[in-house]
Amino acid sequence: MISQGLRASPEGIRAAKTALTDKTWSQHKLATALGITRQPVSKFFAGESISRSCFVQICQQLGLSWQKVAGLPEDVAFEVTTKAQFKGADLDTLVREVHQKRQDKIQDQCNILQILDIAHTVQLMDIYTNINVLEEITSLQWREISDLLKDFKSESDFNQLGGYKCQRRLPGLEAVLRHSKLMVLGKPGSGKTTFLQYLAIECNKGELQVNRIVAFIRVKEFAEDAKSDSELNLLNYISQEFLSCGVEQESTKILLAEGKLLILLDGLDEVPAKKADEVTREIRRFTQTFYKNKFVISCRIAAQKYRFQGFTEVEVADFDQEQVEVFAKNWFVAVGLKSREDEEARGNLFINQLHLPENQHIRELAITPLLLHLICLVFQVKDEFPLNRAKLYEQALNILLVRWDEVRGIKRDRIADNLTLGIKKKLLFQLATITFEQEYYFFEQERILQLIADSLKPLQIDNEAVMKAIEVENGLLVERAQGIYSFSHLTFQEYFTARKIVESYPNYALNNLVSHITEKRWCQVFLLTVSMLPNANEILQLMKQKIDLLVASDERLQYFLTWLHQKSSSVSTRNKAAGVRAFYLVCVERSCCDRDNAFVYTSGYDLECALVGNIAFDPDLVLDEFLFSTIACINELDFAFEHALNDALDNVYALLIAFDKAIDLVVDPKLKQVLQKLKKQLPKIDSNPEKFRDWWQAKGKAWGEQLRDMLIKYRNIGYNWQFNEQQKELLQQYYDVNKLLVDCLNSAVCVTPIVRQEIEETLLLAIADIENVRNSCING
Incomplete structure (x- = not known):
């Protein structure tokens, strides 16, 4: 039998009175809100029995469980209220x-x-792409900044910091x-x-x-x-x-x-x-x-x-590589207007280009589905990523700051009328610049609140509310652990830093930026700054001066650059002179005798490719390419035999192939005769590998020296430069910053033809040769 009324237990009355106080209501106001008379409300708070419907309404209005207020087990209460209505139903x-x-x-x-x-x-x-979740909430974990930086070896590790990838x-x-x-x-x-x-x-x-x-x-x-x-x-x-x-x-x-x-x-x-x-x-x-x-x-x-x-x-969790690929493939087929076959091909092209080394910073944004959608949208226009990445990042910023809420009709509560979108952007740029310059990828809450206070001092705004708004509404700040924050993407921190520099120009001393030219973490800031400056002449010239001074005081390196110029000038080629110099610089590195201490670490001919696109391999360049490869194989063979490596014979075959191709390409009859004679001295590898090994260990070093002497005599290559550790480090920096300069030159929106020509013609030259080029231009 169903009870006709309910009464509040003593504990329930206490909870109800607390809830009423929290609302700052009187019993009369509660009755008015419910649209009932005062009497049942008074009885409720007196612990007297009232109708079930009134009892439940009062509890609901106070935000309380009516079963608990009545002192009833919830299971029993449900049975009482539903089974009578649902008796015998299926x-x-x-x-x-x-x-x-x-x-x-x-x-x-x-x-x-x-x-x-x-x-x-x-x-x-x-x-739709299946998502993953983390069972440990990142922002609730107690960590120190040192814990977050434990696995930080390069900027590419940013999104896997703090044990995130281990979760x-x-x-x-x-x-x-x-x-x-x-x-x-x-x-x-x-x-x-x-x-x-x-x-x-x-x-x-x-x-x-x-x-x-x-x-x-x-x-x-x-x-x-x-x-x-x-x-x-x-x-x-x-x-x-x-x-x-x-x-x-x-x-x-x-x-x-x-x-x-x-x-x-x-x-x-x-x-x-x-x-x-x-x-x-x-x-x-x-x-x-x-x-x-x-x-x-x-x-x-x-x-x-x-x-x-x-x-x-x-x-x-952020998207992993597999999820990014699934989303992208689905996106182009679902969104594109061409045939399914064409859109699938476009999706595959997108994925292939996304994984290129130069697109690392776009990959970083792609882990967020909303930003991945934007990247797909931009790619769809020309089937390639934009050369000017700053425009892509600006669109991403506007989506997170404004448009994502706008398109869904969401109006966030304003912190203050004077905190405009422009001021919020300037604040982000200021925060990013200060923290990036000081090499802070992570910062404690107290520090960021102080930076906000310093930036917004005239506005008299709640600093913590501003920080929360940027974090909650825009997702541009992320709490990586209890009280420790970072920008959501390192790309944004770099972009905001560049925006601050550009917006402060010309008052911002560009020499301050150029002083960071050898620091790899500043590369993206350079590229973004140059792409956004209304005129990039000044910064490009300052970069070139800084690069030339980097090796100016080292006589050995100046002599090497002089040889590089002489050798490049001696070959017949259709390529730009600077591109040819870059080609020979990498060739020398690849044929370096000291396998463990090569001075230029590069995955390919990226500097000369940046200068001239795909370098055209004229006969002289092709010949020297195989000759340098032969020297490199000799060095590899020495190392393999010395350390008894299993792949030693592979190096022998590689040596023979490179040497044969070089001999075939030689036009000079004297050099061809010399090389053929040296080739005949090598034992037959196929008939007796052990015999070849013994011969090489006894005579290989002398044979290699003979080859180098002939290449120096006839081709002006094959030198053993024997740079010390400091010189190798300088050459590595010199190569990297020249590559950065060329990339900046290519990404600059506005640079005068005269400045561009001067920089390109004097790349990778010794100081004396730079002066000669400039003088000839003046006299010409």
Whole structure:
């Protein structure tokens, strides 16, 4: 038999009085909000019995569990309220009927994506990429900056710092199956909403939680649709949603009471501040009342303040390489307007170009789905990445600062009227520049608050609120551990630093920037600065002067550069002189006698390629290429035999092939005769490998010296330069900064032809030769 009334327990009355005080309400105001007389409210607080409906309404308005206030076990309470209404009914049949009625609505609500800057709609399942989650929330971990920097060997490690790559990555779907109440946290654009929509579609198809019916609720819309606090009622909201699909309210209540719903609450962070507390209380009350259901809530990680009882929190992980590739392939097919075959080919081209070394900084942004979408969008225009990366980064910045919220109709609460978008950008540029110059990739909260205070001192704004806004709303600052922050992407820190330099020009002394020219971590700042300056003449000339002075005082290196000029000038070629000098510089490195201490570490002819594109291999260059290769093989063979390596014979065959090709290309009859004679001295490798080994160990060194002497005599190559360690280090720096200079020259939007010509003609020259070139230009 069902009780006709309920009374509050002593503990329940105390909880109710506390809740009333928190709201700063009187009993009269509570009655007015509920639209009932004062009498049942007075009886409620006196512990007297009142009708069940009034009792439940009062508790809901106070954000309390009515079962707990009444001192009833929740399981018993559900049985009392539902079984009488549902006596003898077939619950499974009801689930199937309601599922069928809801199917079209969920499909319409969740399977259509309106993607940023794409005019047509896209089916979610055509583009969706499975996400992973981290079971340990990064920002909750107690770490020191030294812990975060432990694995930091180069800038490419930035996104794997602080043990992030060691954390266990759990498939998002597995986390949903494992936990009945799940809070999915993530940075802006990390794919939280898309994930919840995917869950809704999978449940709707019967692939996930087959015995449950899905309810997808955008928390922002739930808050907006409520005209007053009393209307912030999830039970009514879901009932109305189901009613629109032909499901009676009583059926909805039965399904909720029996735990037959998968309830997805998306975007908790999008609720306006004035309603945030009430919405949070309603979600807490609802999830405790209807605890048998399965819940997934999404929220930006920095915005999550209240921790809901019984909920497991996970963090959406950045995309890994495989996920980036899957997303990109799906994206071009789903978004592109050409045939599937053409778009698949474009997706493969995108992936191939993305993995090129020069696109490392774009790859860094691609780990965030929203930014990966932007990168695909930009690539789609010309089937290549833009040469001017600054424009891409500016678009990414505007998306995170403004457009991502705009397209979804989200209006964040303003911290202050005088904190404009322009001021916010300038603040970011200032923070990035100060921290980057001091080589701080991570900084404690106190430090960043002080920097904000210094930058915004005239505005008198809450500094912590500003920091949280940048973190929560824009995702440009990320809490990497308790109280330790960094920029979300190192690319942004570099870009903001460059923007600060450009916006401060000409007051900013470019010599300050040029003083960092040999520091590799500054390379991107140089490239971005040059690409954004209205006139790049001054900085390019300062860079060239600094580079030339780098090796000016070392006589041995000046002699080497003089030889480099003489040798390059002696060959017949269609290539630019500087490109040929770069070619011979790399050839010398590759034929260096000291295998372990080569002075230029480069994966290819990247400097000469930057100068002339793909270098045209004229006969002289091809011949010298094979001769240098022969010398390199000799050095490898010496090393292999000395250390008894198994691949020694491979080096013998490589030597013979390179030497034969060189002999075939020689035009000078005297040199050809000398080389052929040297070739005949080599024993036959195929007949007796051991005999060749013995001969090489006895006579190989002398044979190699003879070859070098002949190459010096006839081709002016083959020198053993014997640079010391300091000289090798200087040459490495010299090569790297010349490559940087050429890259800057190629990326500069505005540089006069005269300055460009002077820099190109004097690259990789000794100081004396530079003066000669300049004098000849003046006299000419």
